Amino acid sequence: xxxxxxxxxNRVLIEKIVPPSKTTAGILLPEKSxxxxxxxxVAVGPGALDKSGNLIPVSVKEGDTVLLPEYGGTQIKLxxxxxxxxxxxxxxxxxxx
Amino acid sequence: xxxxxxxxxNRVLIEKIVPPSKTTAGILLPEKSxxxxxxxxVAVGPGALDKSGNLIPVSVKEGDTVLLPEYGGTQIKLxxxxxxxxxxxxxxxxxxx
Amino acid sequence: xxxxxxxxxNRVLIEKIVPPSKTTAGILLPEKSxxxxxxxxVAVGPGALDKSGNLIPVSVKEGDTVLLPEYGGTQIKLxxxxxxxxxxxxxxxxxxx
Amino acid sequence: xxxxxxxxxNRVLIEKIVPPSKTTAGILLPEKSxxxxxxxxVAVGPGALDKSGNLIPVSVKEGDTVLLPEYGGTQIKLxxxxxxxxxxxxxxxxxxx
Amino acid sequence: xxxxxxxxxNRVLIEKIVPPSKTTAGILLPEKSxxxxxxxxVAVGPGALDKSGNLIPVSVKEGDTVLLPEYGGTQIKLxxxxxxxxxxxxxxxxxxx
Amino acid sequence: xxxxxxxxxNRVLIEKIVPPSKTTAGILLPEKSxxxxxxxxVAVGPGALDKSGNLIPVSVKEGDTVLLPEYGGTQIKLxxxxxxxxxxxxxxxxxxx
Amino acid sequence: xxxxxxxxxNRVLIEKIVPPSKTTAGILLPEKSxxxxxxxxVAVGPGALDKSGNLIPVSVKEGDTVLLPEYGGTQIKLxxxxxxxxxxxxxxxxxxx
Numbered sequence: 001x002x003x004x005x006x007x008x009x010n011r012v013l014i015e016k017i018v019p020p021s022k023t024t025a026g027i028l029l030p031e032k033s034x035x036x037x038x039x040x041x042v043a044v045g046p047g048a049l050d051k052s053g054n055l056i057p058v059s060v061k062e063g064d065t066v067l068l069p070e071y072g073g074t075q076i077k078l079x080x081x082x083x084x085x086x087x088x089x090x091x092x093x094x095x096x097x
Numbered sequence: 098x099x100x101x102x103x104x105x106x107n108r109v110l111i112e113k114i115v116p117p118s119k120t121t122a123g124i125l126l127p128e129k130s131x132x133x134x135x136x137x138x139v140a141v142g143p144g145a146l147d148k149s150g151n152l153i154p155v156s157v158k159e160g161d162t163v164l165l166p167e168y169g170g171t172q173i174k175l176x177x178x179x180x181x182x183x184x185x186x187x188x189x190x191x192x193x194x
Numbered sequence: 195x196x197x198x199x200x201x202x203x204n205r206v207l208i209e210k211i212v213p214p215s216k217t218t219a220g221i222l223l224p225e226k227s228x229x230x231x232x233x234x235x236v237a238v239g240p241g242a243l244d245k246s247g248n249l250i251p252v253s254v255k256e257g258d259t260v261l262l263p264e265y266g267g268t269q270i271k272l273x274x275x276x277x278x279x280x281x282x283x284x285x286x287x288x289x290x291x
Numbered sequence: 292x293x294x295x296x297x298x299x300x301n302r303v304l305i306e307k308i309v310p311p312s313k314t315t316a317g318i319l320l321p322e323k324s325x326x327x328x329x330x331x332x333v334a335v336g337p338g339a340l341d342k343s344g345n346l347i348p349v350s351v352k353e354g355d356t357v358l359l360p361e362y363g364g365t366q367i368k369l370x371x372x373x374x375x376x377x378x379x380x381x382x383x384x385x386x387x388x
Numbered sequence: 389x390x391x392x393x394x395x396x397x398n399r400v401l402i403e404k405i406v407p408p409s410k411t412t413a414g415i416l417l418p419e420k421s422x423x424x425x426x427x428x429x430v431a432v433g434p435g436a437l438d439k440s441g442n443l444i445p446v447s448v449k450e451g452d453t454v455l456l457p458e459y460g461g462t463q464i465k466l467x468x469x470x471x472x473x474x475x476x477x478x479x480x481x482x483x484x485x
Numbered sequence: 486x487x488x489x490x491x492x493x494x495n496r497v498l499i500e501k502i503v504p505p506s507k508t509t510a511g512i513l514l515p516e517k518s519x520x521x522x523x524x525x526x527v528a529v530g531p532g533a534l535d536k537s538g539n540l541i542p543v544s545v546k547e548g549d550t551v552l553l554p555e556y557g558g559t560q561i562k563l564x565x566x567x568x569x570x571x572x573x574x575x576x577x578x579x580x581x582x
Numbered sequence: 583x584x585x586x587x588x589x590x591x592n593r594v595l596i597e598k599i600v601p602p603s604k605t606t607a608g609i610l611l612p613e614k615s616x617x618x619x620x621x622x623x624v625a626v627g628p629g630a631l632d633k634s635g636n637l638i639p640v641s642v643k644e645g646d647t648v649l650l651p652e653y654g655g656t657q658i659k660l661x662x663x664x665x666x667x668x669x670x671x672x673x674x675x676x677x678x679x
Contacts, residue, residue, distance in 0.1 A: 005164055007190040008156060036368060053151045054344045059299055067296060085189055092376055093298040102261060104287040105253060150248045182286055199455060201481040202447060247442045271424060279480055327562060345538045350493055358490060383570055384492040393649060395675040396641055441636045465618060473674055539635045544590055552587060577667055578589040
């Protein structure tokens with residue numbers, strides 16, 4: 001049975017975007033041609049409380065494409081797929097076309 | 098006589114879920130087929146005070162299935178069973194079917 | 195003359211519970227059969243002030259049986275008996291039958 | 292397709308200014324003649340919340356020329372160009388002619 | 389001329405109590421028979437300000453017998469006698485007969 | 486073209502005062518005759534926000550002669566001259582004749 | 583020309599008191615007969631702001647004799663005399679006859 005994770009506090013569940021290592025026409029791309037460490041937001045937590053007790057909602061939302069730091073995040077396996085959990089403040093920004 | 102633990106502050110008593118190493122039909126599962134580090138919430142503390150003196154209740158409740166970090170938590174033995182204590186903020190999220 | 199200690203701030207004076215190494219019937223118990231690190235609360239401090247200047251009373255009271263962390267606490271000798279001092283926030287929980 | 296990054300919190304996207312190693316007349320400049328580590332602000336985040344929950348906007352704006360610390364910042368590659376992300380408080384100052 | 393020290397902030401001037409190594413009847417006490425690290429409060433500072441600017445007075449007073457931590461404190465020599473300075477929050481408790 | 490730096494937050498741009506190694510009459514001064522690490526304030530930032538969101542202006546002003554700590558500060562080169570950037574709170578004091 | 587230092591924030595300018603190594607009658611004192619690390623307050627800063635933005639004035643004043651910690655403080659040379667700068671909170675207390 002598929003499991004669904006609701007992240008706690010201001011944690012964000014991310015599915016990393018793996019860059020294709022070949023073009024659709026079958027041409028091999030040189031390694032590391034795209035080093036952008038990005039991912040898709042799959043689920044977000046309810047937010048965390050600040051020092052004054054106010055709830056600070058998570059700044060990204062489900063479906064956002066985000067830029068991730070090179071290090072950090074917690075790798076988890078859910079329904080045989082690999083995901084990562086990041087704190088909202090560790091997400092570097094959102095990517096737009 | 099069975100002992101019952103009431104965790105202090107925002108501590109959460111967890112009974113870890115051990116994944117079966119064999120299917121019910123007797124087929125041996127490859128090791129680490131399921132690396133999800135999860136547990137059942139057995140008891141929660143009354144919550145902790147924030148810097149302004151407000152009580153912040155624990156975000157999970159008895160019976161919740163939670164995703165746990167790979168490291169951390171305090172292992173304790175109660176009534177000959179193994180449990181773990183985690184701070185509420187260290188719980189990564191709740192798992193739902 | 196017996197001395198009495200009134201702990202300062204949110205310190206808690208604990209007398210550790212040493213598990214019997216033999217049953218009352220004289221049967222030797224295997225070592226570490228009971229690893230529960232627990233103690234009896236002997237005296238509590240008046241509480242500590244939070245950052246806003248409010249007094250936060252100690253959450254345990256004299257006579258409570260408490261679960262203690264494996265490390266930490268200050269060992270002291272009072273009237274030829276061994277006691278330990280813990281900060282209230284380091285006590286893991288209270289044990290009840 | 293060109294991607295656009297909107298930095299999170301008080302992060303600032305910078306395109307570093309590479310000093311010319313030759314004058315326009317073709318004279319080779321001695322190495323390190325200009326050690327000023329500066330960059331152009333390409334995009335800024337919405338600002339970060341302070342401990343009282345107030346939004347602190349980023350102090351620099353798109354188009355500013357800024358002085359950068361020698362260490363720190365996160366290098367990223369976007370649309371085949373190299374950029375750096377800095378926290379607003381790590382920018383040393385703005386440069387003006 | 390004898391000098392008097394008024395401790396600053398929440399510092400407490402302590403004269404350590406040295407346990408007798410012989411009983412009054414002349415019987416040699418085994419070493420470390422009394423490991424209680426205690427002292428007499430000689431002078432206290434005016435108290436320290438908390439983060440909200442309120443003065444928090446020192447919790448012990450001149451003449452109190454206090455239990456001291458094994459490490460910490462600043463040794464000073466005043467009028468050829470040895471004293472120790474402790475921060476109020478480092479004093480473990482007060483001792484009473 | 487000469488560049489002007491406006492420091493960010495509570496940063497202070499300093500031009501260090503180099504003590505003459507000879508008197509004007511040509512007599513060689515012994516090394517380290519003057520070890521005072523001082524500088525001239527060239528530019529100051531707008532100030533930094535405290536934890537309550539209030540702007541704290543920089544305590545020194547352009548033209549002040551300041552005493553600097555032996556370590557710390559960020560060396561930069563501007564218009565072929567060497568300057569140092571210090572945080573306002575790292576400046577030890579102002580010097581007056 | 584003699585220079586005068588006005589310490590910044592809650593810094594205190596101290597001239598250390600060097601104990602005489604001979605009595606006035608010419609008798610050599612044994613070394614370290616007086617280990618009291620004390621000094622005279624020469625100048626004090628205007629005070630530092632606490633987290634709520636209130637100015638906390640320096641607790642000692644010009645002319646006070648103060649007890650100093652064994653380590654810490656910044657040594658400076660002013661008008662060919664040696665001084666030390668301490669933060670107000672590092673001064674252990676004031677000495678009175």
